[in-house]
Amino acid sequence: MFAGIDLGTNNCRMLLGTPAGQGFHVLDSFSRVVRLGEGLYETGRLSAVAMDRAIASLSICAERARRWAADTGTGPLRLRAIATEACRQAENGAEFIALARERTGLPLEIINTREEAELAVESCASLIAKAERRALLFDIGGGSTEVAWVRVNCNGAAPELIGYLSLPVGVVTLSERCSQACYTEEGFAAVVETVAAMLRPFEAVHRIGQEIRQGGVLMVGTSGTVTTLAGVSLKLERYRRGLVDGFFMNRGAVEAALAEAKAMGRDGLSRHPCIGADRVDFVLPGCAIFAAIHELWQIPDLVVADRGLREGMLMRLMRNVRPERRGYGLA
Structure with missing residues (x-):
């Protein structure tokens, strides 16, 4: 068995599975909003309350993983637990990691921005393979947004990371800085331009626009923002992962979904299933982050991915582990 735990700025998630074909069979999953990065933009530190919420969820993950390892006959468990932008930014991020390790027994570690981008690419490899030459992948997180420029190999080899960018803005940090501004046309446009300005140096280096004009480039989006817009576009009465993951949206559909989300207002958005x-x-x-990416890079098609770092961790663990190295990853 293999398990991946992803502690982000807003959510704590776990996925536990066994190898199956070219992927894995899910045995257990867990997701909870913990708001670890709440107040981080203003104070530069993780609050005691936020750390307690995160540790409580990590403890649930650890207990469920231990139970699976003890109660099933599927073999030993290999586990990895990671933390991302909130812990990278916080003055007390390392202190929190030490405390979480002590209380939960999990081998929690902070990963850098490159590995975060690599794990996102790994999780979406089967979708990236639908591109002819290149793929532009983005992952809008709670505290940061990862952008990966990827080469697609026609020989069946894994996609290659050409370059990556980590923006220090995500849905939590922006909601604390300018959430109300996004409800007006002028405010939304100002946020889009702020994000676009952060993206332009990456464009200048990699000349992605020129590659797009040559054709064969696919955009891949993995985040709650994009899966939500897919749900809006599909007119879902309840969220259904099977319909959203792998869903293709052309530019017209993307713009219509963005316009519909903006027109709903706060009350309408809160009532949406x-x-x-x-x-x-x-x-x-x-x-707003997505709109900046969408406007700067005029890629004809977007494929939506309901998958992320947990899936990337499982795929990497399954590929890299050797039989003699397998072992239970909890203290």
């Missing part, structure tokens, strides 16, 4: 009250404050900030 693919959003809800607990995520409503993050929708339009995420849409």
Whole structure:
């Protein structure tokens, strides 16, 4: 068995599975909003309350992983647990990691921005393979946004990371800085331009626009923002992963979904079955980040991915582990 735990700025997630064909069979999953990065933009530190929420969820993950390892006959468990932007930014990030390790027994570690981009690419490899030459992948997180420029290999080899960019903005940080501004046309446009200015140096280096004009480039989006817009576009009465993961949207569909999300207002967004009250404050900030990417890089098609770092960790663990190295990854 293999398990991946991803502690982000807003969510704590776990996925546990066994190898199956070219992928894996899910045995257990867990996701909870912990708001670890709440107040981080203002104070530069993780609050005691936020750390307690995160550790409580990590403890649930650890207990469930231990139970699977003890109660099933599927063999030993190999586990990896990572933390991302909130812990990278916080003055007390390393202190929190030490405390979480002590209380949960999990081998929690902070990963750098490059590995975060690599794991996102790994999780979406089967979707990236649908591109003819290149793929532009983005992952709008709670505290940061990762952008990966990827070469697609026609010989069946894994996609290659040409370059990556990590923006220090995500749905949580933007919601704390300018959530209300996003509800007006002028405010939304200002946020889009702010994000676009952060993206332009990456464009200048890699000349992605020129590659797009040559054709064969696919955009891949993996985040709650993009899956929400897919749900809006599909008119879902409840969120259905099977319909969203791998869903293709052309530019017209993307622009229509963005316009519909903006027109709903806060009350309409909170009532939408693919959003809800607990995520409503993050929708339009995420849409502003996505709109900046969408406007700067005029790629004809977007493929939506309901997958992320947990899936990337499992795929990497399954590929890299040797039989003699397998072992239970919890203290």
